[in-house]
Amino acid sequence: MSVFDQLGAGRDAVRLWFTPSRVQGEGETPDYRFSLANERTFLAWIRTALALIGGGFAVDQFLTDHLTHWARVTLALALLAGGVACTLRAVNHWVRCERAMRRGADLPVSRFPAVLALLVAVIAVAMVAVVLVGWAG
């Protein structure tokens, strides 16, 4: 898949967010239970996003004794950006799954969960380091 194909696919996906009636125009309506499961997955991702955004606020409010101003701002902004990425991914994945179910195609796969897991792991390790350094010093 070339870069241009990927860009085209991305543009199509964003267009689908805003004109979802196009999704309903194709294929067959799946069992409503599958659509509800898809909706719950969407909500689970939204809660993940909320947790990341709330974590960003918490870092800024509760780590004042441990971190310098800039370390705090960087960490908080990274968490907030993670929350935004999760939110956009949630709606994108929801639309793509719904379309795949209507077409009877395979559900979309993505490396987003792995990337998110790595980000959270890096932040967790950073926090452990901060606590240990603070405890030693």
Next chain:
Amino acid sequence: MSAVRHPVETDRDPGLQPERTRLAWRRTTLSCAVTAVLAGRQVLHTGGASAALAASLAALVFLVFLWLAHRRILQLDAPRPGLLPAASALAVVVCMLALAVFGAAVVW
């Protein structure tokens, strides 16, 4: 021996899918409340008119989310609820983005 009972259109789904989806909306609303409270707390110490404005923005985001969730929960009361309207999904996304942008602006 009792007669075999055939399912009818209005029967509840034995997997309780609509109920589970309703509860998923409930706990997402709860998460949103916690995040909105943290957002409000962020500006608490500054005081003044801008802090009041920021706190009301956080409250507004929560109220919009609460309204969206409530509407969807009412829709899910039907025996065979329809697809989540994309406008609702996008409105949820806008709420999240508002919280994140608000957070970034305050933290910065």
